[in-house]
Amino acid sequence: MTRLTIALDVMGGDFGPRVTLPAALQALTSNPFLHLLLIGDQQIILSYLKSASDSVRLRTKIIHTAQVIPNEMRPSQAIRHSRDTSMRIALEAVKEGEAQACVSAGNTGALMGLAKMILKPLPGIERPALVAALPNTLRGKTLLLDLGANVDSSASMLFQFAVMGAVLAEELYAMPAPRVALLNIGEEEVKGNDTIRAAAERLKQCSALNYQGYIEGNDILTGKADVIVCDGFVGNVTLKTMEGVARLFLSQLRSKTQTNGLLRFLGRWLLKKAFSRMGELNPDQYNGASLLGLRGIVVKSHGGANQQALVCAIEQAAQEVNRSVPARIAARLDAVLLKSD
Amino acid sequence: MTRLTIALDVMGGDFGPRVTLPAALQALTSNPFLHLLLIGDQQIILSYLKSASDSVRLRTKIIHTAQVIPNEMRPSQAIRHSRDTSMRIALEAVKEGEAQACVSAGNTGALMGLAKMILKPLPGIERPALVAALPNTLRGKTLLLDLGANVDSSASMLFQFAVMGAVLAEELYAMPAPRVALLNIGEEEVKGNDTIRAAAERLKQCSALNYQGYIEGNDILTGKADVIVCDGFVGNVTLKTMEGVARLFLSQLRSKTQTNGLLRFLGRWLLKKAFSRMGELNPDQYNGASLLGLRGIVVKSHGGANQQALVCAIEQAAQEVNRSVPARIAARLDAVLLKSD
Numbered sequence: 001m002t003r004l005t006i007a008l009d010v011m012g013g014d015f016g017p018r019v020t021l022p023a024a025l026q027a028l029t030s031n032p033f034l035h036l037l038l039i040g041d042q043q044i045i046l047s048y049l050k051s052a053s054d055s056v057r058l059r060t061k062i063i064h065t066a067q068v069i070p071n072e073m074r075p076s077q078a079i080r081h082s083r084d085t086s087m088r089i090a091l092e093a094v095k096e097g098e099a100q101a102c103v104s105a106g107n108t109g110a111l112m113g114l115a116k117m118i119l120k121p122l123p124g125i126e127r128p129a130l131v132a133a134l135p136n137t138l139r140g141k142t143l144l145l146d147l148g149a150n151v152d153s154s155a156s157m158l159f160q161f162a163v164m165g166a167v168l169a170e171e172l173y174a175m176p177a178p179r180v181a182l183l184n185i186g187e188e189e190v191k192g193n194d195t196i197r198a199a200a201e202r203l204k205q206c207s208a209l210n211y212q213g214y215i216e217g218n219d220i221l222t223g224k225a226d227v228i229v230c231d232g233f234v235g236n237v238t239l240k241t242m243e244g245v246a247r248l249f250l251s252q253l254r255s256k257t258q259t260n261g262l263l264r265f266l267g268r269w270l271l272k273k274a275f276s277r278m279g280e281l282n283p284d285q286y287n288g289a290s291l292l293g294l295r296g297i298v299v300k301s302h303g304g305a306n307q308q309a310l311v312c313a314i315e316q317a318a319q320e321v322n323r324s325v326p327a328r329i330a331a332r333l334d335a336v337l338l339k340s341d
Numbered sequence: 342m343t344r345l346t347i348a349l350d351v352m353g354g355d356f357g358p359r360v361t362l363p364a365a366l367q368a369l370t371s372n373p374f375l376h377l378l379l380i381g382d383q384q385i386i387l388s389y390l391k392s393a394s395d396s397v398r399l400r401t402k403i404i405h406t407a408q409v410i411p412n413e414m415r416p417s418q419a420i421r422h423s424r425d426t427s428m429r430i431a432l433e434a435v436k437e438g439e440a441q442a443c444v445s446a447g448n449t450g451a452l453m454g455l456a457k458m459i460l461k462p463l464p465g466i467e468r469p470a471l472v473a474a475l476p477n478t479l480r481g482k483t484l485l486l487d488l489g490a491n492v493d494s495s496a497s498m499l500f501q502f503a504v505m506g507a508v509l510a511e512e513l514y515a516m517p518a519p520r521v522a523l524l525n526i527g528e529e530e531v532k533g534n535d536t537i538r539a540a541a542e543r544l545k546q547c548s549a550l551n552y553q554g555y556i557e558g559n560d561i562l563t564g565k566a567d568v569i570v571c572d573g574f575v576g577n578v579t580l581k582t583m584e585g586v587a588r589l590f591l592s593q594l595r596s597k598t599q600t601n602g603l604l605r606f607l608g609r610w611l612l613k614k615a616f617s618r619m620g621e622l623n624p625d626q627y628n629g630a631s632l633l634g635l636r637g638i639v640v641k642s643h644g645g646a647n648q649q650a651l652v653c654a655i656e657q658a659a660q661e662v663n664r665s666v667p668a669r670i671a672a673r674l675d676a677v678l679l680k681s682d
Contacts, residue, residue: 074531137589148526151534185489185577190415193492193574217581221589233534234578236526237571240558241579245586248478248562 004033006317007090007099010040011068012106013310014303017041020105021048023310027318028056030311034318035059037099039086041066063089068106071303075109082114091118094296101297101317105305111298112149112291119296122326124333126154128293129161129232130300131168132239138223141173144183145229147289148236155198158182158229159206160333162199164292165227166209167332171323173226177210181225183234184214199229208336288316295326345374347658348431348440351381352409353447355645358382361446362389364651368659369397371652375659376400378440380427382407404430409447412644416450423455432459435637442638442658446646452639453490453632460637463667465674467495469634470502470573471641472509473580479564482514486570488630489577496539499523499570500547501674503540505633506568507550508673512664518551519567524575525555540570549677629657636667 010020017040024036025048032055038045042064049057067085069078082088087106093099095118104111116128131145143165146153153161162180169178182200184192189200191214203211215225217238230238287309291298297320301313351361358381365377366389373396379386383405390398408426410419423429428447434440436459445452457469472486484506487494494502503521510519523541525533530541532555544552556566558579571579628650632639638661642654 072529074529137592151526183578185492185574188413188415217578217583218585218588220582221585230578233526234575237524237558237575238578238582241561241582242558242586244559244562245583246590247559249587249590251478 003035004031004318004321005035005037005099006314006321007037007039007093007102008314009086009090009102009104009106010038010045011065011086012104012303013301013305014071014105016068017044017048019305019307019310021045023307023314024060025052025056026307026311027314028052028059031315031318034314035061036314037061037063037090037093039063039065039089039093040068063093065089069110071107073107073110075107075113078107078110079113079117082110087111088114088118091115091296091298094298095119100321101299103299103301103310103313103317105301105303105310105313108148108300108303111300115291115294115296115298119294119298121293122295122330122333124330124337125160125164125293126157128291129157129164130235130289131165131292132289133173134221134242136221136223140175140223140226142220142223142225143169143173143178143227144220144235144239145227145292146232146235147239148232149291150232152233153195153231155195155202158195158199158231159202160293162203162209162211162227162229163333163336164329165229167329168290168292168325169226171325171328172319175226178226179212179224180209180227180229181212181215183220183228183230183238184216187214187216189213195231206336208332288313290316290320290325292325292329297321297325344376345372345659345662346376346378346440347655347662348378348380348434348443349655350427350431350443350445350447351379351386352406352427353445353644354642354651355412355446357409358385358389360646360648360651362386364648364655365401366390366393366397367648368652368655369393369400372656372659375655376402377655378402378404378431378434380404380406380430380434381409404434406430410451412448414448414451416448416454419448419451420454420458423451428452429455429459432456432637432639435639436460441662442640444640444642444651444654444658446642446644446651446654449489449641449644452641456632456635456637456639460635460639462634463636463671463674465671466501466505466634467498469632470498470505471576471630472506472633473630474514475562475583477562477564481516481564481567483561483564483566484510484514484519484568485561485576485580486568486633487573487576488580489573490632491573493574494536494572496536496543499536499540499572500543501634503544503550503552503568503570504674504677505670506570508670509631509633509666510567512666512669513660514567516567520553520565521550521568521570522553522556522566524561524569524571524579525557528555528557530555536572547677549673629654631657631661631666633666633670638662638666 069085090102094102129146130149133141136142169175289300299317431443435443470487471490474482477483510516630641640658
């Protein structure tokens with residue numbers, strides 16, 4: 001395996017170095033091929049690395065900066081004032097080839113804006129899209145995109161999202177001929193708005209994709225489709241709604257198993273059994289939404305991600321590097337666009 | 342209490358009279374003030390009513406028709422061919438004053454189109470909206486609208502939905518000064534698309550509403566708001582997504598408690614305890630989405646509703662009659678529109 005370097009925005013996220021540095025060490029320990037560019041406050045990073053073994057420390061390189069983009073800053077303003085921030089330096093490291101991917105838990109809007117500005121979209125892509133892999137009841141994964149990189153999506157953007165999602169499903173999740181569906185308010189052809197119907201027309205005519213038609217919200221997790229496409233507003237609300245319902249169920253069940261003795265023991269056992277899969281809907285465990293459609297790999301972690309969640313995001317980025325996701329999307333787009341013309 | 346008559350579309354829904362008639366009898370038995378207009382195949386209805394007590398049977402009136410709007414028919418076509426169908430007769434009974442409300446589990450698009458055509462929107466309402474009351478973690482209810490009566494909503498429509506939702510919350514759910522929020526992809530003012538931001542501006546300036554700002558998908562069920570407003574596309578996908586996740590959790594837990602003996606017993610007990618509230622997310626138990634904004638009361642039941650779910654829908658309609666919901670919405674709209682002018 002060739003050298004694999006990921007640029008980590010150490011200062012980003014709700015907890016900054018307190019979470020990113022332990023996650024970095026854990027990721028380096030579990031993946032011996034991984035190198036990390038740690039971008040952030042040198043003093044904090046150095047003092048943390050003291051405890052690491054040589055074999056881990058030798059696979060890190062520090063780029064010092066104390067500048068960080070605040071979470072609450074408006075993206076347009078954040079981008080204007082992004083010089084020397086950890087997020088921007090991480091993205092520039094990917095552009096310059098010093099790293100093959102960037103992971104950040106920082107300001108989502110700023111990350112998407114800066115990534116698009118610095119890394120540029122692939123030819124044929126109007127706007128990048130955020131995608132995540134959700135667990136489904138068939139013990140597989142279902143990719144959902146866009147999760148909020150865009151607030152309004154045209155039919156051609158939805159079509160491009162479908163192509164990008166299909167490539168990711170094939171390359172990263174080993175799904176042959178992934179079933180692609182459009183999220184809509186009904187399964188019948190007449191349902192939805194003009195944009196959705198225009199996207200459906202375009203997808204139906206594209207023989208390079210295994211397009212299945214419309215899918216409804218209640219089937220997102222049933223494994224009926226491998227790639228589900230929607231505009232960023234709908235995707236963002238949908239994902240957060242799922243998180244909300246999942247958290248609610250888990251908290252209800254946990255609160256009822258706080259009793260003592262045998263019941264508590266059995267309750268915990270049941271909880272573990274029953275939710276071994278569904279617990280994956282817990283954002284801690286599926287963290288790592290990829291920004292697809294750029295000339296580089298960018299993985300966005302939840303702002304509130306804990307150590308384990310951030311490790312998942314780093315691993316996600318590593319896998320995308322190993323599978324050359326951007327190059328494969330570009331190649332597929334070329335083929336599809338040629339066929340459609 | 343004055344006489345309360347509800348027109349029931351006996352033939353509508355996935356199961357037709359097999360579900361609607363048992364539900365009708367159950368609703369009549371539990372509410373001694375209720376009268377039902379049973380609209381459907383007279384022979385089927387009569388043979389079913391044989392088993393009912395006199396006191397129940399005397400509170401029914403049959404309007405015979407064997408015509409039914411198919412579930413899968415395109416709404417525009419269904420409306421053109423709606424003459425003499427059970428759904429249309431039920432709506433006309435409300436228009437003519439023979440009933441004060443209509444309940445149907447039939448074709449949603451057709452019901453919304455016909456209801457708008459026959460009952461007409463209230464003054465100041467561009468389009469009616471579908472609303473449902475969801476259980477929240479604070480042991481209360483949260484109203485969500487629009488759930489799919491419209492696929493595209495303007496800022497002024499979102500504003501009207503907010504007014505209608507607030508009136509329903511006050512009148513039917515006894516919430517004083519209900520907290521109104523707009524569903525968005527972030528809480529900051531800059532988030533979302535132009536339509537959402539324009540609606541937010543309008544709501545901020547309306548002193549007659551207790552507008553709280555934006556809310557995200559993960560807070561729909563946390564009780565942070567009493568009335569959550571969104572466009573029909575987003576609302577429909579969101580509601581179905583919640584149903585999907587809820588069903589998944591329940592089915593997972595049920596399948597793990599199919600074992601024998603003590604464990605099974607304890608598992609069932611835990612299931613019951615933990616999900617006494619969350620089980621309400623089961624569509625069977627919150628069935629009954631009201632179509633607000635018309636000069637009459639229309640409650641839409643799930644097509645696949647079972648007997649209990651349909652009883653809920655009938656009860657929902659009865660409560661709206663008792664609280665004169667359309668008249669109160671009209672009055673509030675008048676006041677709000679006067680103030681805004």
